[in-house]
Amino acid sequence: MTTRFDRGQWAQGGAQTVRPGVHRVPLPLPEDGLRAVNVYVLEEDDGLILIDGGWSIPESRKALEDALAGLGHDLAEISHVLVTHIHRDHYTQAVELRRLLGSRVYLGSGERRGLELLDELRTDQPVGSLRTLRLAGAHELADRIEAMDHGGFDPSVWEAPDRWLEAEELRFAGRTLRVVPTPGHTRGHVVYLDQARGLLFSGDHVLPHITPSIGFELGDGPGLPLGDYLASLRLMTTLADATLLPAHGPVGDSVHGRVAELLAHHDDRLDETLAVLGARTLDAHAVARELGWTRRKVAFEDLNPFNRMLAVNETAAHLDVLVDRGRAERSTADGVHRYTRRTEAHEPLSA
Known part of the structure; x- marks a missing residue:
């Protein structure tokens, strides 16, 4: 049976058993x-x-050591660290544990x-963003985000994994x-x-209370991050529920x-984004300023700079999906993308 924890408790320290042998x-x-x-x-x-390694900072390592001690284990017993993605709060401590213990690190x-x-x-720095x-x-x-202190760059915690993962099965002892x-x-x-x-x-x-940022990458790249994300969500429905x-x-x-x-949320968000466009031609920053943010519909101007960046990036991602689905058009002038609603398009947003 799964042990459940409410929103106020989940971030508290210590190991919490969710299944026998899984903490x-x-x-x-x-x-x-x-x-x-x-x-x-x-x-x-x-x-x-x-599964995931945490952020390579002293507070994180101490919390992990203490939690393992509460389970009757220690750091030296960690043999494999399977990381879900490259962001620092998931990857960097995995690399540190490998350096200290010889653990093997896995990454997509x-x-x-x-x-x-x-x-x-x-x-x-979030160069792509x-x-x-x-x-x-x-x-x-x-400019404001670029000038912020992002904690400095430590190349030692950004080493390559021991194994790059594809769609595959990993077999361990049990x-x-x-x-x-x-x-x-x-x-x-x-x-x-x-x-x-x-x-x-x-x-x-898939997060229980928030929607993850989309396409939060270091560099530039082709593709449609939100389109990829929605396809990845739909993929989850083809697997047995868990x-x-x-x-x-x-x-x-x-x-x-x-x-x-989450799929319903993004359908609603696409509708809201299209409604803000109306009959105007706007850039993503202008659209983001007219949308509400978080479940509480916080005004854009009430967000801190980092969350404003995420908001603008998310708005751009939704606008690009609208273009991909034929609901909007995009033009570029003076290095800025601007979007216009296509009034002749009638296909549903959830296509």
């Missing part, structure tokens, strides 16, 4: 609105497997270019995990499905149930 450990994210990132400890006869192959860019650019801001007409916001690529949040995001136990370690792909073990938030009852909510 959720929230690790701190100081000064981050997400509060914590869940890593999952899987007890195997030949060692411990972690779609993240390869992101790691290459980190090495080329020598920065973990800054470019999106400027294409969206949010030049002042882009467990088989299916690797399912789910691009959208990042190009190389993967989830891990324990079919025998009915568990999905969903990373940031208990949701997310990277942020409490354990959920049903992956399918939450996926349905």
Whole structure:
């Protein structure tokens, strides 16, 4: 039986058993609105497997050590770290654990270019997101984000994994995990499905209370991140339903149930975005300023700069899907994308 935790408790420290041999450990994210990132400890006869590694900071390592001690284990027993995606709160401590313990690190192959860019650019600033801001007409916001302190760049925590993962099965002593690529949040995001136990370690792909940012990448790239994300959500409905073990938030009852909510949310958001356009031609920054944000419909101007960046990037992603579906048109002038509603298009947004 799954142990459930409410919204106020999930980020508290310590190991919480969700199934025999499966434990959720929230690790701190100081000064981050997400509060914590869940890593999952899987007890195997030949060692411990972690799903995601956490952020490479002293507070996180201490919280992990303490949680493992409460389970009767220690760091030295960690043999494998299976990471869902490249963001620092998931990947960097995995690399640190490998350096300390010799643990093997796994990462989706779609993240390869992101790691290459980190090495080329020598920065973990959201370069691609800054470019999106400027294409969206949010030049002042882009300049402000670029000038912020992003914590410095430590190349030692951005090393390549021991193994790049494709769509495949990973077999351990007492467990088989299916690797399912789910691009959208990042190009190389993967989830891990324990079919025998009915568990999905969903990373940031399916979250219980929030919608993940889309296409939050270091560099530029082709494709349609929101389109990829929606396709990845629909892919979840073709798999057997499972208990949701997310990277942020409490354990959920049903992956399918939450996926349905997320798909409905994005359909509604596409409708709202199109309604803001109306008969006007606007850039994504202008559209974002007229939309409400979070479940509480917070005004754009009441968001902090980082969340304004996410809001503009998300708005641009929705506008690009509207263009892809023939509901809007995009033009470019002076380096800024502008969007116009296509009044002759009548196909449903949920196509």
